[in-house]
Amino acid sequence: MEIADWRKKIDAIDLQMLELLNERARAAHAIGVLKRGNQAPIYEGDRERAIFAKLQEANHGPLTNEDITLIYTQIIAIMRDLQTRP
Numbered sequence: 001m002e003i004a005d006w007r008k009k010i011d012a013i014d015l016q017m018l019e020l021l022n023e024r025a026r027a028a029h030a031i032g033v034l035k036r037g038n039q040a041p042i043y044e045g046d047r048e049r050a051i052f053a054k055l056q057e058a059n060h061g062p063l064t065n066e067d068i069t070l071i072y073t074q075i076i077a078i079m080r081d082l083q084t085r086p
Contacts, residue, residue: 025082032083042083
């Protein structure tokens with residue numbers, strides 16, 4: 001494949017990732033509504049550590065586990081913020 005072909009593939013993947021991130025955001029927001037209704041804490045360190053561990057176990061590269069942790073640290077921080085929104 002040529003560079004243009006790879007870029008088209010990346011563009012399509014980006015759109016899929018965007019849809020999945022928004023789906024994850026909707027789920028996180030719904031969880032936040034439930035947490036606030038139950039007066040449960042938004043931050044759950046054990047849950048976040050479990051997510052990192054599960055992703056690292058499933059990771060087969062080429063991204064390193066450190067890469068995955070960096071990416072998901074940001075995703076989870078944004079999702080946590082979404083949980084505080086009305």
